[in-house]
Amino acid sequence: MPLRSTSLGDLERAVMDALWSHGPDLSVRDVMDQLLAAGNKELAYTTVMTVLDRLAKKGLTDRTRDGRAWRYTAAASREELAATALRSAFDTVQADRRVAMLHFLDDASPAELDDLRAALAEVEQRHG
Template structure:
C-alpha cells in the first residue's frame, strides 16, 4: 500500500471529503481552490494529482481538454490497508494485534467485536463499507488513462 506524504494526504482528503463516489470528480483547479490556505501553485497540485494517479490512488477521466479526478478507493480502505501493512513489518503479528487490542477504547473494542462477530457469521462487516477484517481490503483501481500534459491542464485553469 502506498504511504502518502503530507501534501498527497491533503489532496486525498479533499477528494475523500468533497467528491462522492458517484460524481464525475473534480478538476485540478477545484482541488487547488480547496487547498487555498496552503498557497500552492496550480502546477504543484497538478503534479500531486498526476503522481497519485500513477500510484493508483486516484482515477481520472478526460473532460474536454481537462481532467476530472476522484479517489480510487475509500479513506477507510486506505487506512485498513496501512494497518495490515504495518502488521507485516516483521515480528509477531499476533503480539502486535494483542497490543493494539489492549490500546483501543471500550467503544472501539465494541466496534471490533461486532465486526468480528459479523465476519464470523459470514455477513457484511459492521463498517458498512464492505471491508473485511481478514484482509479483503478494497484495492485502488489501477485503470489509468494517458497522463495529462501541461497544455492539457492549462485548459483547466
C-alpha cells in the same frame, strides 16, 4: 488499479481529503479551490497537478480525460485506505503478527474494543 502505497504526505492527505469530501470527478482547479477553502496556503497549480498525478500513479486516485485536462476521483474510501494501511503494517511482521496485534490492541479504548468485537462478529457472519 490496486492501492500500492498508503503512506501520504501532508499535501497528499489534504488533496485526498478534498477528493473524499467534495468529489468525485474534480479537476485540478477544483481541488485547488477546496484546499484554499480548507485554509491551506496558496499553492501553484502545477504543484497540485503533480500531487494528483503521483496519487494516480500510486493507485489512490482514478482519473479520466476531460479535453486536455484530467478529472480525479478517490480510488477508495478513507476507510478502505485505512484498512489497506493496517493490513500492510501487519504484513511486515508476519512472524509475529499476533504479538503486533496484541500491542496494537493494548492501547485500545473500551469503545474501540466493542467496535472490534462487533466488526469480528459481522465478518464471521459473512463468512459463515
